[in-house]
Amino acid sequence: MTDTPSSTDPCIRFSNVSKRFGTLTVLDDFNFTVAPGEKVTLIGPSGSGKSTVLRILMTLEPFQDGVLELKGLSYHEPGGHGPFRASEKHLRKIRGHVGMVFQSFNLFPHMTVLRNVMEAPISVLGLKRDEAEARAVELLGMVGLADKKGHFPSQLSGGQQQRVAIARALAMRPRVLLFDEPTSALDPQLVGEVLGVIRTLAHEHDLTMLLVTHEMRFAREVSDRVCFFDKGKIVEQGDPERIFTAPEHARTREFLQSVL
Numbered sequence: 001m002t003d004t005p006s007s008t009d010p011c012i013r014f015s016n017v018s019k020r021f022g023t024l025t026v027l028d029d030f031n032f033t034v035a036p037g038e039k040v041t042l043i044g045p046s047g048s049g050k051s052t053v054l055r056i057l058m059t060l061e062p063f064q065d066g067v068l069e070l071k072g073l074s075y076h077e078p079g080g081h082g083p084f085r086a087s088e089k090h091l092r093k094i095r096g097h098v099g100m101v102f103q104s105f106n107l108f109p110h111m112t113v114l115r116n117v118m119e120a121p122i123s124v125l126g127l128k129r130d131e132a133e134a135r136a137v138e139l140l141g142m143v144g145l146a147d148k149k150g151h152f153p154s155q156l157s158g159g160q161q162q163r164v165a166i167a168r169a170l171a172m173r174p175r176v177l178l179f180d181e182p183t184s185a186l187d188p189q190l191v192g193e194v195l196g197v198i199r200t201l202a203h204e205h206d207l208t209m210l211l212v213t214h215e216m217r218f219a220r221e222v223s224d225r226v227c228f229f230d231k232g233k234i235v236e237q238g239d240p241e242r243i244f245t246a247p248e249h250a251r252t253r254e255f256l257q258s259v260l
C-alpha cells in the first residue's frame with residue numbers, strides 16, 4: 001500500500017468493507033469509490049448505513065473487513081494487524097485530509113464564533129494565532145457571518161451555528177468534506193441558508209464532497225453523482241437527473257415515491 005497517490009487514483013476507495021455492530025451487519029462487502037473533486041450524495045432509507053459510511057471515513061468507527069483508502073492512505077498501516085489497526089499517528093494523518101459537518105453543530109459554547117473557527121488550526125495544525133485569525137475571518141465572510149465573529153453560539157440561530165460549523169471544518173483545509181444530514185436539526189425556514197453555503201462550496205471549490213441528506217432537490221442540484229443506498233449496499237447510482245427522473249431499480253422508485 002502506497003502513501004503517494006497519483007492524480008488518477010480515486011480520492012476515496014472502499015474495497016470489500018464490512019462493518020458490524022455486534023450481530024447487526026451494516027455494511028456488507030461494500031465497494032465504493034469517489035474521484036478527486038467529485039460531489040457524491042448518498043440517499044436512502046433511515047438505518048440503511050449512510051452515516052456509518054461517513055463515520056468510518058472520519059475514523060470515528062472501526063470496521064471489520066476489507067480495505068479503505070483515502071488519498072492513497074490506507075486505514076490500516078502496511079504490516080498492521082487488520083483493518084483499522086493503525087497507530088494514532090497514522091489515523092491523525094488520515095484525519096488531516098477530511099472534515100465533517102454533523103447534524104448537530106457541536107460548537108464550543110464557551111468560545112466566540114471566531115475562536116471556534118481558529119482553535120483547531122492553532123492546536124492541531126500549529127498555525128500562528130494571527131494566521132489562524134485571518135483564515136477564520138475570511139471563512140466567516142464566506143459563510144456570511146463576518147459580523148458575528150464576537151458572538152457566542154447561544155446568540156446565533158441554528159442555521160448560523162451550522163454555517164460556523166462549516167467554516168470551522170474548512171479552516172482545517174481538508175481535501176474531503178463530509179456532510180451528515182447538515183440541515184436535519186434546523187427549523188425549515190433556516191434550511192435554505194445552510195444549503196446555499198454548501199451549494200456555493202460544491203459549485204466553486206475542487207473539494208471532494210460526500211453528502212448524506214434527505215433534501216432531494218438539493219441532492220439533485222449539487223451532486224455529480226447520486227447513490228441510492230439500501231441495507232448496506234449501493235443499489236443504484238448515477239447522474240442525479242437520471243436517478244430522480246428515471247430510476248431503474250424498483251427499490252429506488254419506491255423510495256423516491258415515498259419522499260418526493
Ligand SMILES: Nc1ncnc2c1ncn2[C@@H]1O[C@H](COP(=O)(O)OP(=O)(O)OP(=O)(O)O)[C@@H](O)[C@H]1O
Pocket residue numbers: 021024026044045046047048049050051052053
Ligand atoms: N453505535 C452503534 N451501535 C449499534 N448500532 C448502531 C450504531 N450506530 C449505528 N447503528 C445501527 O446501524 C444501522 C445503520 O445506521 P446509520 O446511522 O448508518 O444509518 P443511516 O442510513 O445514516 O440512517 P439515518 O438516515 O436514519 O441517519 C442502524 O440500524 C443503526 O441502528
